[in-house]
Amino acid sequence: MKASTNTTIEVCSSRYQKICEDYTHSTTDKIINSHFGEFSQDLVNTISNDIEMFMLDAGDKKGTVKRMFSILVEGLQNIRLHGEKGKDGHQTSFYAIDQGSDTYKIALGNLIYTKSNKNIETRITEINKMTREEVKGLYMEVLTNGIISNKGGAGLGFITMAMKSNNNLDYYFDEINNELSCFTLIITLDRK
Amino acid sequence: MNLLIELGKNTPKISGDSARSILVIEGSSFPENVQKFYTPINVWLDSIAKKSSTLNIDCKFYYIASSSIIAVLKTLQYAEKLFGSSNISIKWRYEEADDDIRKIGEDFSHLLGIEFEFIEEPEEG
Numbered sequence A: 001m002k003a004s005t006n007t008t009i010e011v012c013s014s015r016y017q018k019i020c021e022d023y024t025h026s027t028t029d030k031i032i033n034s035h036f037g038e039f040s041q042d043l044v045n046t047i048s049n050d051i052e053m054f055m056l057d058a059g060d061k062k063g064t065v066k067r068m069f070s071i072l073v074e075g076l077q078n079i080r081l082h083g084e085k086g087k088d089g090h091q092t093s094f095y096a097i098d099q100g101s102d103t104y105k106i107a108l109g110n111l112i113y114t115k116s117n118k119n120i121e122t123r124i125t126e127i128n129k130m131t132r133e134e135v136k137g138l139y140m141e142v143l144t145n146g147i148i149s150n151k152g153g154a155g156l157g158f159i160t161m162a163m164k165s166n167n168n169l170d171y172y173f174d175e176i177n178n179e180l181s182c183f184t185l186i187i188t189l190d191r192k
Numbered sequence B: 001m002n003l004l005i006e007l008g009k010n011t012p013k014i015s016g017d018s019a020r021s022i023l024v025i026e027g028s029s030f031p032e033n034v035q036k037f038y039t040p041i042n043v044w045l046d047s048i049a050k051k052s053s054t055l056n057i058d059c060k061f062y063y064i065a066s067s068s069i070i071a072v073l074k075t076l077q078y079a080e081k082l083f084g085s086s087n088i089s090i091k092w093r094y095e096e097a098d099d100d101i102r103k104i105g106e107d108f109s110h111l112l113g114i115e116f117e118f119i120e121e122p123e124e125g
Helices: A005-025 A041-057 A062-082 A114-129 A132-145 A157-165 B034-049 B066-083 B099-112
Strands: A030-036 A093-099 A103-113 A170-175 A180-190 B003-005 B013-017 B022-029 B055-064 B088-095 B116-121
Touching: A005 A030, A005 A093, A005 A103, A005 A170, A005 A180, A030 A041, A041 A062, A062 A093, A062 A103, A062 A157, A062 A180, A062 B055, A062 B099, A103 A114, A114 A157, A114 A170, A114 A180, A132 A157, A132 B066, A132 B099, A157 A180, A157 B066, B003 B034, B013 B034, B022 B034, B022 B066, B034 B055, B034 B066, B055 B066, B055 B099, B066 B088, B066 B099, B088 B099, B099 B116
Parallel strands: B022 B055, B055 B088, B088 B116
Antiparallel strands: A030 A093, A093 A103, A103 A180, A170 A180, B003 B013, B013 B022
């Protein structure tokens, strides 16, 4: 059964709003940037550069800023390369960045095929269980095999985001129907 | 034949000087279609390999996305295949304290079996 356009947007929007509510619940946190809808390559460039400038102005260390830039580019390109389209032909997706006193949280959401949920969850949980050295080992293994898919991905997105954040990757799967789900990835980046 | 790809919003400037047999890559690299972007370098390397037995490569990245990391590694591997590891000299520049970019160079050096010259440079801007 195909999801109606409304159902697809409602499910994604509901998750997006829930995340935004969580991020604004605390008085010490604020959302510094967010977007719901499609992402063009130009928007990816603009967001990445704007956040870099914002963080430098906020006094974050250059290393933290570069790691954020890396996470954002990997995450937003993941959305563009791997985000599926809804019935309306649009790549419904979103992102939000929460600035807390100790951490940044980056939420990235996009449509995926429901049949992929299990594989994605397995990949993330495997990475989360690994030590830093094991993640680096996996990175070197993928680098050695060096395959760039037809979509332009290299299979290093989750690994790179885990390495840059040095924290576990959190995620949600919101099933729209047996064809499509809304997948949300949450990356936490320490500001120290 | 010289090679020149101007600096883009998400792509590095690439210049190849045939007379000096030197390839310079400088900037950030996160194009979506990495294979298309880096292919002209291989074409240029083919032309240089016919005239020169040695190659100098000079890289300075500010940021490099994971797909670009693989594309650059493949380019370096292709150069190694054409010239042989002992005939390639690679300078790997990085901004002061940018350990991430330095580590990418170290990984490449390890995978290629070529010793890189690492050069730390002052931050720009």
